[in-house]
Amino acid sequence: MEKAQKAFALGIVITIGAFLILTVNSIEPFGTFPLRQIGGETENSVGQLYLENAPQQTGAANVVTSIVWGYRGYDTLGESTVLFTAVVGVMMVFRILRRNE
Amino acid sequence: MAGMTVIVRTASRLLFPFIFLFGVYVVFHGHLTPGGGFPGGVIIAASVVMLILAYGIERAQERVSFLSAEVLDTIGSATIAIIGLLGILLGTFFLQNVFSLGELGRLFSGGNFLPLYIGVGVKVAGGILLIFYAMLFASWGEKK
Numbered sequence: 001m002e003k004a005q006k007a008f009a010l011g012i013v014i015t016i017g018a019f020l021i022l023t024v025n026s027i028e029p030f031g032t033f034p035l036r037q038i039g040g041e042t043e044n045s046v047g048q049l050y051l052e053n054a055p056q057q058t059g060a061a062n063v064v065t066s067i068v069w070g071y072r073g074y075d076t077l078g079e080s081t082v083l084f085t086a087v088v089g090v091m092m093v094f095r096i097l098r099r100n101e
Numbered sequence: 102m103a104g105m106t107v108i109v110r111t112a113s114r115l116l117f118p119f120i121f122l123f124g125v126y127v128v129f130h131g132h133l134t135p136g137g138g139f140p141g142g143v144i145i146a147a148s149v150v151m152l153i154l155a156y157g158i159e160r161a162q163e164r165v166s167f168l169s170a171e172v173l174d175t176i177g178s179a180t181i182a183i184i185g186l187l188g189i190l191l192g193t194f195f196l197q198n199v200f201s202l203g204e205l206g207r208l209f210s211g212g213n214f215l216p217l218y219i220g221v222g223v224k225v226a227g228g229i230l231l232i233f234y235a236m237l238f239a240s241w242g243e244k245k
Contacts, residue, residue: 059202060132060211068137069214073196077181080221084178087228094239 104157113155120148128222132214133206141218142225149226150233158237167238170230177224184213184220 050067058066068076104110128141153161188197196213203210 055205058198058211058214059205060214061206062132062134062137064135065132065137065211065214065218069196069217070198073185076221077185077196080178080181080224083225083228084174087174087231090232091235094235097239 104160105155109155113151117148117152120151121145124148124222124226128218129208129215131218131222132211133208138218138221139225142222143229145222145226146229146233149230153233153237165230167231167234170227170234173223173227174231175227177220177222177227180220180223181217184216187213 050071051063054063054066054070055061058070060066060070124141124144124147126141127136127144128138131137131141149161149165152164185196188194188199191199193199198212198214200212202212209215
């Protein structure tokens with residue numbers, strides 16, 4: 001039983017490892033932007049578009065900021081809500097721990 | 102929770118303003134240099150946590166109490182929501198940039214990015230402090 005489990009786990013590890021190694025082959029060389037493929041055509045990725053237009057459109061010198069609050073504002077609002085929820089959860093857990101002492 | 106030795110107290114007292122100022126700098130220059138509200142808020146919270154570790158919980162509570170950390174967390178969230186609603190009030194979309202963009206690279210540029218980052222920084226600083234306080238009170242059992 002135990003040997004079969006170990007063999008099964010080893011098989012999974014080898015399969016995932018083979019997939020990862022095959023994926024590394026298809027990654028673009030360092031410093032090049034990946035191209036977006038729509039249908040049969042390839043064009044510049046959305047990252048290139050942000051890099052070229054972000055400073056003029058949002059007025060922020062830091063492109064990361066212009067994506068975080070300019071193009072993806074709702075996402076960041078949700079992110080800060082996640083932190084708020086985490087704080088509320090921690091407070092709740094530790095209050096219950098104190099009450100049980 | 103008693104404080105630490107004189108050496109640690111003196112070093113942390115001397116270092117506190119600089120670490121706090123660095124956190125404020127990271128928050129205010131979030132739209133110009135790498136950084137922003139989240140890392141800046143964590144640096145501000147870490148400077149207060151250092152004071153708590155060096156001086157003990159009683160002395161730190163005089164400066165930033167449990168309640169004021171809660172208030173900071175709430176004020177930060179409210180700031181983000183109000184700036185977002187400002188866009189709706191002025192006739193555009195939620196979180197739309199309604200202020201003037203300003204000159205690229207100056208402190209007052211990027212419209213609503215600076216107030217949003219200040220809100221996030223205040224919120225993260227209050228939230229991290231709250232988590233630290235909650236864990237501290239649970240293990241020491243002296244809530245005030």
